Amino acid sequence: MIYPKIPLAQSIIEICYAKGIKDIVISPGSRNAPLTIGFVNNTKFNCYSIADERCAAFFALGIAQQTQKPVVLVCTSGSALLNYYPAFAEAFYSQIPLIVISADRPQSKIDIGDGQTIRQENVFQNHSLYNANLTEKVSVENDKEINYAINKAYVNKGPVHINAPFEEPLYQTVSTLDVDVTILDLSKTINDINEAELFEFISIWNTSKKKLILVGENKPDKIDMEIIDLLANDDSVVVMTETTSNLHHHSFLNSIDTIITPFSKKEFDFLQPDILITFGGMVVSKRIKAFLREYKPKHHWHIDPLRAYDTFGHLTKHFVADPTMFFNQFLPFTTPIESNYKAVLEGTKVLRKVKHDQYSDLISFSDFKVFDKVIATLPEECMLQLGNSSTIRYAQLFDLNPRIQVFCNRGTSGIDGSTSTAIGAAVANKKQTILITGDIGFLYDSNALWNEYIPKNFKIILVNNGGGGIFRILPGHEETPVFNKFFETSHCLTAEQLAKMYGFEYSIASDEANLETSLKALYAQNEKPCILEIFTPTRENNSVLLNYFKELV
Numbered sequence: 204m205i206y207p208k209i210p211l212a213q214s215i216i217e218i219c220y221a222k223g224i225k226d227i228v229i230s231p232g233s234r235n236a237p238l239t240i241g242f243v244n245n246t247k248f249n250c251y252s253i254a255d256e257r258c259a260a261f262f263a264l265g266i267a268q269q270t271q272k273p274v275v276l277v278c279t280s281g282s283a284l285l286n287y288y289p290a291f292a293e294a295f296y297s298q299i300p301l302i303v304i305s306a307d308r309p310q311s312k313i314d315i316g317d318g319q320t321i322r323q324e325n326v327f328q329n330h331s332l333y334n335a336n337l338t339e340k341v342s343v344e345n346d347k348e349i350n351y352a353i354n355k356a357y358v359n360k361g362p363v364h365i366n367a368p369f370e371e372p373l374y375q376t377v378s379t380l381d382v383d384v385t386i387l388d389l390s391k392t393i394n395d396i397n398e399a400e401l402f403e404f405i406s407i408w409n410t411s412k413k414k415l416i417l418v419g420e421n422k423p424d425k426i427d428m429e430i431i432d433l434l435a436n437d438d439s440v441v442v443m444t445e446t447t448s449n450l451h452h453h454s455f456l457n458s459i460d461t462i463i464t465p466f467s468k469k470e471f472d473f474l475q476p477d478i479l480i481t482f483g484g485m486v487v488s489k490r491i492k493a494f495l496r497e498y499k500p501k502h503h504w505h506i507d508p509l510r511a512y513d514t515f516g517h518l519t520k521h522f523v524a525d526p527t528m529f530f531n532q533f534l535p536f537t538t539p540i541e542s543n544y545k546a547v548l549e550g551t552k553v554l555r556k557v558k559h560d561q562y563s564d565l566i567s568f569s570d571f572k573v574f575d576k577v578i579a580t581l582p583e584e585c586m587l588q589l590g591n592s593s594t595i596r597y598a599q600l601f602d603l604n605p606r607i608q609v610f611c612n613r614g615t616s617g618i619d620g621s622t623s624t625a626i627g628a629a630v631a632n633k634k635q636t637i638l639i640t641g642d643i644g645f646l647y648d649s650n651a652l653w654n655e656y657i658p659k660n661f662k663i664i665l666v667n668n669g670g671g672g673i674f675r676i677l678p679g680h681e682e683t684p685v686f687n688k689f690f691e692t693s694h695c696l697t698a699e700q701l702a703k704m705y706g707f708e709y710s711i712a713s714d715e716a717n718l719e720t721s722l723k724a725l726y727a728q729n730e731k732p733c734i735l736e737i738f739t740p741t742r743e744n745n746s747v748l749l750n751y752f753k754e755l756v
């Protein structure tokens with residue numbers, strides 16, 4: 204066995220191993236050589252080499268998004284580390300465990316004019332669950348710090364930073380370990396809800412005729428089918444799900460904007476809930492957020508084992524629990540109450556569906572049409588990764604096969620790592636992965652394709668509307684040169700040369716007929732990763748979408 208000679212590097216690697224960490228994403232550098240040598244020479248780890256740290260961090264995020272276990276990132280000193288920040292922040296808000304290990308020079312060498320040095324300690328402070336600032340010499344204190352950081356990433360599901368100073372020589376190896384590491388167990392506390400406290404809330408539930416459950420980003424298969432059925436069969440309960448909720452029932456309202464955008468004041472008054480219950484992560488729909496901020500519920504309960512954001516300015520209770528556990532404890536005590544809440548909204552859903560289908564049949568080739576066709580034809584057993592921002596918003600308007608799992612970086616809603624994340628997820632999950640992305644997001648993260656681990660069946664559906672289409676949809680859009688240059692960032696670039704350079708199969712579609720044939724060919728081919736680039740009419744897309752909302756009534 205080969206170990207790095209530097210004992211601190213040995214300790215870090217041994218503790219990672221003892222904690223069950225498997226995946227290590229390494230970016231090149233010299234200062235981190237002791238870690239690179241140690242991780243790569245230990246066959247227990249899967250080591251990935253990715254040069255661009257921003258992409259490396261999103262790739263790691265994609266792996267951790269799927270495995271729900273911490274992934275380690277290793278980089279050299281200097282600005283390398285700062286390039287992890289976008290994914291680090293995304294991990295923080297999306298509750299995904301990441302462990303950043305940065306190599307550093309000893310503190311005496313910082314800010315004295317040495318090369319490739321910056322102030323690395325606590326550099327992610329604002330979004331880090333733990334900062335372990337190690338010292339060069341091996342000590343129980345150092346071991347404890349490493350343990351605390353890793354345990355925190357596991358238990359509190361988020362990003363942590365370990366900064367490790369190494370002095371030269373950096374490349375020497377030994378054949379036996381010099382350290383005997385200290386391991387601190389994970390102390391997981393299972394939260395059981397206090398029953399006496401629960402009864403106060405059960406009595407509110409049992410006397411409320413309008414209960415709205417809103418589910419944000421949620422991992423697939425997190426909620427028991429029995430709970431889903433109980434909620435779906437309660438006349439006083441309306442469940443609204445976002446596409447990233449991965450939660451399905453035919454009676455749930457899965458297209459929130461389609462339902463509520465055309466509502467009159469009277470309909471909003473009716474929708475205003477007595478109790479709002481939320482669980483899951485970020486909510487995409489701006490309209491539901493605006494509605495709930497204006498039409499405040501009497502009670503807002505959020506269920507989450509770790510965090511509760513007061514998204515609507517009226518949070519009244521945080522149940523510190525896993526949603527399945529909460530409902531298993533809570534629902535047996537609830538009693539039915541007469542209510543037309545669910546029936547009325549189900550009626551709206553039926554009407555909207557008719558109008559939606561009529562409209563979809565009529566419209567010309569556009570972003571809307573593309574999403575209609577693409578979502579309807581996705582292979583049943585695929586994993587869907589979505590880019591920001593109009594991509595996820597369009598996707599929310601269409602019925603999706605419940606077997607398809609959906610993910611999107613909505614922690615910070617960045618466009619800077621959707622492709623890298625999708626590739627990481629594809630590596631970690633054996634399902635065929637399909638990324639739907641806009642052109643600006645795709646071009647931004649094109650270094651994601653500089654990756655030798657991309658599975659052969661990985662597919663990108665690139666909707667090229669010539670710029671940031673979202674800005675045409677948002678209020679404030681005016682067709683001026685300033686808009687085109689500074690908001691839309693309009694361009695005439697395509698993915699063709701990138702596809703060629705990175706060994707992707709490449710095809711294009713620019714009307715409905717060749718979209719259908721191109722999609723069939725895309726799904727059938729699994730010998731090479733592919734990009735299907737779909738060109739849509741820049742100037743017509745927003746009116747097709749805005750008219751959709753007008754035609755729903």
Ligand SMILES: Cc1ncc(C[n+]2csc(CCOP(=O)(O)OP(=O)(O)O)c2C)c(N)n1
Nearest residue numbers: 592593617618641642643644670671672673
């Ligand atoms: C890192 C980052 N920079 C800027 C933004 C602001 N932003 C949101 S959407 C968007 C344009 C996205 O355009 P594109 O990828 O073409 O998708 P489309 O909206 O056309 O679907 C921008 C610049 C962001 N979300 N993240």
